Amino acid sequence: MNPSSVTAPAHQADAHAHHEPQGFFSKYLFSCDHKVIALQYTLTGMFMAVVGVYMSYVFRMHLANPTAHIPFYGVLSPAAYNSLVTNHGTIMIFWVAMPVLLAGLGNYCIPLMIGCDDMVFPRVNRLSFQIFFLSTVLLLLGFIAPGGAFGGAWTSYPPLSAKADYNMTPWGNKIWLLAVALEIVAFLLGGINFITTAMNSRAKGMKMFDMPVLVWMIVIATIIFMMSVGPLVAGAVMLLLDQTVGTHFFGAQGGDPVLWQHLFWFFGHPEVYVLLLPELGVVCEIICVFSRKPLFGYKTMVYTTFMVGILSMVVWAHHQFVAGIDPRMASIFSLTTIIISIPVAVIMFGMIATMFKGSIDFKVPMLWAVGIIVEFLLGGVTGIYLGSSALDVYFHDTYFVVAHFHYTLIPLVAFGGFAIFTYYFPKVTGKMLDERLGQIHFWGTAIAFNFVFIPLFFSGLAGEHRRIYDYSGFAELATPGMLKMRVIATHALLVMMAFQLPFIWNVLKSLFAGAPAGANPWKANTLEWAADSPPPHGNWPELPEVHRGPYEYSVPGREDDYWPQNAAN
Amino acid sequence: MMNAAAVSSVPNVPRRHTRRQIIPDAVLGMSFFVACELMFFAALISAQFVVRGSAGEWPPPGQPRLPLLTTAGNTLVLLASGVLLWLAARSMRDAKPAAATAKLLRWSVWLGSLFVAVQGMEWMRLIHFGLTLQSSSYGSFFYLIIGAHGLHAVAALVLMMHVYHTFAGGTLRVTRFWAAQVFWYFVVGLWPFLYVLVYLT
Numbered sequence: 001m002n003p004s005s006v007t008a009p010a011h012q013a014d015a016h017a018h019h020e021p022q023g024f025f026s027k028y029l030f031s032c033d034h035k036v037i038a039l040q041y042t043l044t045g046m047f048m049a050v051v052g053v054y055m056s057y058v059f060r061m062h063l064a065n066p067t068a069h070i071p072f073y074g075v076l077s078p079a080a081y082n083s084l085v086t087n088h089g090t091i092m093i094f095w096v097a098m099p100v101l102l103a104g105l106g107n108y109c110i111p112l113m114i115g116c117d118d119m120v121f122p123r124v125n126r127l128s129f130q131i132f133f134l135s136t137v138l139l140l141l142g143f144i145a146p147g148g149a150f151g152g153a154w155t156s157y158p159p160l161s162a163k164a165d166y167n168m169t170p171w172g173n174k175i176w177l178l179a180v181a182l183e184i185v186a187f188l189l190g191g192i193n194f195i196t197t198a199m200n201s202r203a204k205g206m207k208m209f210d211m212p213v214l215v216w217m218i219v220i221a222t223i224i225f226m227m228s229v230g231p232l233v234a235g236a237v238m239l240l241l242d243q244t245v246g247t248h249f250f251g252a253q254g255g256d257p258v259l260w261q262h263l264f265w266f267f268g269h270p271e272v273y274v275l276l277l278p279e280l281g282v283v284c285e286i287i288c289v290f291s292r293k294p295l296f297g298y299k300t301m302v303y304t305t306f307m308v309g310i311l312s313m314v315v316w317a318h319h320q321f322v323a324g325i326d327p328r329m330a331s332i333f334s335l336t337t338i339i340i341s342i343p344v345a346v347i348m349f350g351m352i353a354t355m356f357k358g359s360i361d362f363k364v365p366m367l368w369a370v371g372i373i374v375e376f377l378l379g380g381v382t383g384i385y386l387g388s389s390a391l392d393v394y395f396h397d398t399y400f401v402v403a404h405f406h407y408t409l410i411p412l413v414a415f416g417g418f419a420i421f422t423y424y425f426p427k428v429t430g431k432m433l434d435e436r437l438g439q440i441h442f443w444g445t446a447i448a449f450n451f452v453f454i455p456l457f458f459s460g461l462a463g464e465h466r467r468i469y470d471y472s473g474f475a476e477l478a479t480p481g482m483l484k485m486r487v488i489a490t491h492a493l494l495v496m497m498a499f500q501l502p503f504i505w506n507v508l509k510s511l512f513a514g515a516p517a518g519a520n521p522w523k524a525n526t527l528e529w530a531a532d533s534p535p536p537h538g539n540w541p542e543l544p545e546v547h548r549g550p551y552e553y554s555v556p557g558r559e560d561d562y563w564p565q566n567a568a569n
Numbered sequence: 570m571m572n573a574a575a576v577s578s579v580p581n582v583p584r585r586h587t588r589r590q591i592i593p594d595a596v597l598g599m600s601f602f603v604a605c606e607l608m609f610f611a612a613l614i615s616a617q618f619v620v621r622g623s624a625g626e627w628p629p630p631g632q633p634r635l636p637l638l639t640t641a642g643n644t645l646v647l648l649a650s651g652v653l654l655w656l657a658a659r660s661m662r663d664a665k666p667a668a669a670t671a672k673l674l675r676w677s678v679w680l681g682s683l684f685v686a687v688q689g690m691e692w693m694r695l696i697h698f699g700l701t702l703q704s705s706s707y708g709s710f711f712y713l714i715i716g717a718h719g720l721h722a723v724a725a726l727v728l729m730m731h732v733y734h735t736f737a738g739g740t741l742r743v744t745r746f747w748a749a750q751v752f753w754y755f756v757v758g759l760w761p762f763l764y765v766l767v768y769l770t
Contacts, residue, residue, distance in 0.1 A: 230608030
């Protein structure tokens with residue numbers, strides 16, 4: 001069909017290699033290579049993680065000592081407090097979790113794990129990152145806009161968010177909304193690529209159920225994302241029109257403010273599972289590799305994940321138990337919310353059963369993976385309290401909620417991010433990370449993390465509301481006991497931040513002086529470990545052929561305890 | 570279906586195992602995009618119903634009524650455009666003379682453009698009668714939903730013109746045509762629902 005296909009079959013094998021970009025800009029900034037795009041997403045996400053952590057540092061310091069001069073910031077004003085809290089949430093979800101866990105991981109792993117050269121639509125993929133980058137710049141520009149960055153919370157409820165008269169950020173509110181909408185479009189383009197690639201580009205011999213469970217989970221997460229994101233975009237367009245043109249979608253005259261909450265959370269809750277599933281996939285991979293055992297119930301895992309996906313679409317109104325929704329509806333959503341813990345529990349038990357009687361090797365990625373299971377369990381269990389509509393009336397918008405979702409998201413995003421980073425670092429760079437520094441980093445971060453958020457559970461139970469700049473106006477919240485909780489959390493945060501230094505040192509040291517990794521340092525089965533480390537442009541000298549499933553570990557009668565998918569025998 | 574050599578010699582197209590694709594890449598990608606778009610429109614429609622449910626009278630008193638008859642005729646124009654595209658696809662599949670296919674494609678694009686033009690004229694009249702984005706939530710939803718569909722129609726027409734030009738130039742990849750077809754059928758097929766849900770009820 002393409003004229004060049006007629007003229008160029010002679011050098012078909014190396015035809016692709018001819019298109020490898022040579023200059024720095026074409027190679028690292030405007031590349032269509034899925035690995036480069038994955039790194040662009042990951043590095044942008046890690047940069048935004050630093051920005052987001054800095055914000056949390058500023059407002060936690062302020063909460064521990066409201067009048068103090070904060071080092072590296074100054075004195076925090078009420079408006080700036082709102083902006084920081086809002087943008088901390090926005091950045092951590094949309095600009096850290098999404099690019100690192102979904103876009104970065106998916107772009108890197110899908111083509112390598114299913115044995116093809118690149119995504120199906122490489123230029124769409126590049127466009128996806130470019131739009132994402134634009135949205136990042138736009139969001140950060142909000143901070144230098146007149147009136148400051150948007151401060152109406154990351155959920156952006158109208159009427160506060162709809163009118164500049166209320167939120168006092170005439171530029172910030174529009175910039176925030178536009179940035180979020182652009183970011184969503186970027187992931188939409190990426191998502192189309194993920195699904196199409198996994199369906200149509202698998203290596204020879206690889207059936208759907210020969211795909212690593214990670215690919216399945218990314219694909220299911222992408223489907224959830226694509227099915228839920230339309231309403232958010234619709235809501236964003238309506239809110240933007242309310243802000244700019246003066247329409248009445250969410251306003252008091254003829255509109256409905258709770259409508260926004262429905263549109264937002266119809267996306268917002270499935271989004272949690274969009275972040276959760278790729279992480280669980282990574283945990284499955286890591287646990288199999290470091291326990292030297294097949295994944296427990298591979299097909300059950302996949303079907304269960306589909307169940308999670310379907311249920312995740314019908315739980316959203318549990319965010320609105322106090323928003324004046326019909327009590328009958330509240331009990332239905334309580335029920336669905338509590339039911340969804342069943343398939344998630346099945347997946348968790350599957351992971352634990354995978355480890356059972358395995359020869360477990362606690363290398364750093366395995367530590368992070370087990371850390372995710374332990375800490376996420378706490379987050380999940382406290383979610384059951386909040387899912388019950390009767391209890392939520394009391395807990396709503398307290399620090400109990402804050403502690404709950406940090407207990408789900410920090411294991412997923414931070415622990416999961418480090419699990420991915422330490423597991424794939426040898427593949428991406430060709431160098432091994434230092435084990436000792438990695439262990440210090442893990443234990444320091446994990447212990448400090450618990451000290452940040454366990455006190456917040458208790459202050460939430462005692463009635464401490466979130467998003468409050470100054471507690472001195474509330475006699476029962478300004479007691480020394482309550483202040484002590486805040487101080488413990490802040491100090492633990494500082495410790496947690498300090499323990500990132502070994503990580504940074506580890507990365508820098510290993511980049512320059514790490515031991516060479518070789519193609520398959522973990523002795524894993526999946527296809528990405530059959531490529532060179534780092535994989536060259538085009539990934540494979542010859543397209544791999546797949547002979548068996550991804551989890552053939554410790555097969556009886558075989559000398560090696562692993563059996564790569566592409567090995568002939 | 571293209572062979573491996575054809576795929577690898579096109580710049581930026583990945584080299585991969587040539588399994589038999591149940592659904593070609595472009596069609597699959599477009600279908601997921603359309604699924605996403607359907608959710609977008611479903612959200613707009615359900616939002617309209619939520620607001621309408623709490624409003625006393627709908628359409629609100631004092632607001633202009635929508636042009637039912639003109640739009641019904643316009644609906645037929647759009648459906649005819651969809652049928653013509655279907656005929657063009659059949660003619661392409663049966664390898665009829667290129668001129669015949671091109672003619673069907675051209676007429677499909679023209680009818681689609683006529684639909685958008687008539688919609689635009691109706692809007693001018695409605696604005697003249699006092700129905701605007703700000704006049705009421707009735708007006709807000711009308712322009713939002715119908716405008717969103719109109720923007721999709723314009724985007725689809727641009728895509729169809731691209732298809733027409735590449736077809737005339739002989740460089741059209743058939744999967745790309747199929748993808749454009751999926752998108753145009755989405756725009757055409759969605760419209761009767763919008764007509765019923767926004768104009769008639």
